[in-house]
Amino acid sequence: MKLTILGCHSATPHENKNPTAQLLDIKGHRFLIDCGEGTQVQLRKAKVSFVHIKHIFISHLHGDHFYGLPGLVSSFRLLGREAPLHIYGPKGIKEALTLLLKLANSWTNYPLHFHELESDVSECVFEDDSVTVHTIPLKHRVYTNGFLFAEKQGLRRINTTATTEIGVDKSQFRLLQLGQDVVVDGKMVQNRELTFSPHPAKKYAYCSDTAYHPEIVSIIKGADWLYHEATFLQQHEQLAQQTQHSTAKEAATIARNAQVGRLILGHYSSRYKDLSLFAAEAAEIFPHVILASDGAVIS
Amino acid sequence: MKLTILGCHSATPHENKNPTAQLLDIKGHRFLIDCGEGTQVQLRKAKVSFVHIKHIFISHLHGDHFYGLPGLVSSFRLLGREAPLHIYGPKGIKEALTLLLKLANSWTNYPLHFHELESDVSECVFEDDSVTVHTIPLKHRVYTNGFLFAEKQGLRRINTTATTEIGVDKSQFRLLQLGQDVVVDGKMVQNRELTFSPHPAKKYAYCSDTAYHPEIVSIIKGADWLYHEATFLQQHEQLAQQTQHSTAKEAATIARNAQVGRLILGHYSSRYKDLSLFAAEAAEIFPHVILASDGAVIS
Secondary structure: OOOEEEEOOOOEOOOOOOOOEEEEEEEEEEEEEEEEHHHHEEEEOEEEHHOOOOOOEEOOOOOHHHHHHHHHHHHHHHOOOOOOOEEEEOOOOOOOHHHHHHHHHOOOOOOEEEEEEOOOOOEEEEEEOOEEEEEEEOOOOOOOOOEEEEEEOOOOOEOOOHHHHOOOOOHHHHHHOOOOOEEHHHHHHHHHHHHOOOOOOOOOEOOOHHHHHHHHHHHOOOOOOEEOOOOEEEHHHHHHHHHHHEEEEHHHHHHHHHHOOOEEEEEEEOOOOOOHHHHHHHHHOOOOOOEEOOOOOEE | OOEEEEEOOOOOOOOOOOOOOOEEEEEEEEEEEEEEEOHHHHHHHOOOOHHOEEEEEEOOHHHHHOOOHHHHHHHHHHHHOOOOOOEEOOOOHHHHHHHHHHHHOOOOOEEEEEEEEEEOOOEEEEEEEEEEEEEEEOOOOOOOOEEEEEEEOOOEEEHHHHHHHHHOOOOHHHHHOOOOOOOOOOOEEEEHHHHHHOOOOOOOEEEEEOOHHHHHHHHHHOEEEEEOOOOOOHEEEEEHHHHHOOOOOOOHHHHHHOOOOOEEEEEEOOOOOOOOHHHHHHHHOOOOOOEOOOOOOOO
C-alpha cells in the first residue's frame, strides 16, 4: 500500500500549495482520491501514467476537491484513452460533468461511469477479489464522504522449505493456502507446519473535509493509516466549528479513539506558516503523526 | 498597453506548459482573457493582485480556455472580494458556473455579472471613456469569439513650452486638448502651435481558437498586436483543417493581410519540441513575429 500526496492544502491554489488530491496504490489498483485544480500537473510531476487511473473517488463538490476533474476527464479523451473510467461522488457530479462536456461539444471516447452517492450511512461502493471501498459519512457544509480502502485477507503463504522437506505435492498447495491440513504419504500434516500466516490486510481511511465527528470512529477502527483533515489549530476552534472543519487536536482524538496505526494530517489553512505546530498539537493526544506535504510518498 | 502571457499551450496542462490565459493591461484596466486550468497559479507567479481583475473574457468553452474559471471565481469569494466581476463568454457559461456554485452550496459574496454571447457578427461588449472591446467571431468546433481591445483616441497633449512662452492661461487648456484654437491677448493662436498630437490609440486583437478565417481581417485591420493561434505547422495542414485550428503560415497570412504591427503566435500543439519552427514558418509571410511563452510580458 502506497499513498502519494498530490495536494494537501485547503482552498485556493498557490505556486507551492496544491488543493486536495491523493493517489492510493493498493493491490494493483491506483485509486485517485479527490481532484483539486492542478491535479493533472501534480500527476505529471509524480510521473503517474494517466491510463492506470480507473477509479476516482470525490469526497464533496467544493472546488478545492473537485475542480481538477473536468480537465482530467477531458485530457483522458485527448490522450486517446479507451479504458472505462469510474467516478464515485456526491449526487450532482454527473450533471456537472455532463453539462461541461456538452458545452464543449465533446464527449469521452471511453466509457464513463458515474456512481452517485447520497446515503447518510456507510456503504460499499467498490469490491473485487482483493479490495473493498466503503464510504465514511462525514459532517461538512455540503454532503461529504470519506472513503475506507481495505485489502481483503489474503491466502496463507506456503512455507516452501517445509513443503520440500516433507515432500508435499504442488497439487496440494491450493488446499494449504486455504488453511486446510493435507495427507502426505498416508500421514496427516497440520496446515500450520507448512504455511505462514497471510500478509496482514491493510486499511486506509481518508477523511476530508469534516468537522469533529466521533461517529466515524466505529467505521475506521484499526485502520493502518488515517488521513484526517486538520484545517485549523485548537486556537481557532471556533472557526473550525463555524466552517465545519477540524483542528489538529480533534483529528488526533479521532485517531486515538479509532486505534489507528498512523495519523496523516493535511488540508492546512494558509494562515499558518509553521506547520510543525500541527504535529506538535496532535502528538499530545496521539503519538504517530505524519504531516502530509505535496509530492510526499507514504509507504 | 502590456500583455502578460499566463499560458500559451494547447490542450492538456503539463508541469511547464500552461493552457491559455492572458492578462491585458490597457488604460488602467486589467482584462483577463481566457482562463485555462491553473490560471490562478499563473496569476500568483506573475504577482497579479486578484482584486484588480474586474472583467474576464472567455473565447469558448473548451476546457483549456475555461476550466480555471470556476476555481478563480471561488477563490475571489474566499479572499473576501467585494468588487463586481463581469464575465463575457458564450451562452451556457452562466449555467455552468451557476450549477458548480450551487453544488458547492456557495454563492459569491460579490456581484457576478454574466454577459452571454451568441451573435455571429462582431459586437461591442464593453465600452467606457477610454476603451472599447468588440467580439471577433471565429471559426472553431464550438461557438468561439476572439476579442478586439481598442483604446479610444486620447486628447491632444499640451506643449507646455509653447503655452508658457505665449502666455496661455490654464483655463484654456481644455479647449486646446479638444483641438480648438484659442485667443491670447486678442490674437488667435492656432491649436497646432500649442499642442502635440494625442498618443496613438492602441489596438490588441486576440484570436484563439480558430481555423484560417479571412473574414476576421476587416475587423482587426491595423491592430498594433495580433495574437493568433498557431496550433500546427503547415506540414500538418490537414490536421489543422480537421480540428479547426490554424497553422503558423495561416496566422501570418492573416497578420499580413490585416497589416498589423506585430504577430504573436501561441497555442502550440505539444507534438512540436522546437517552437522556433513556428517563427520561421510565419516569418516567410510576415516579418514581425513574436513567439508567446508562459510568463512572458510584451509591452
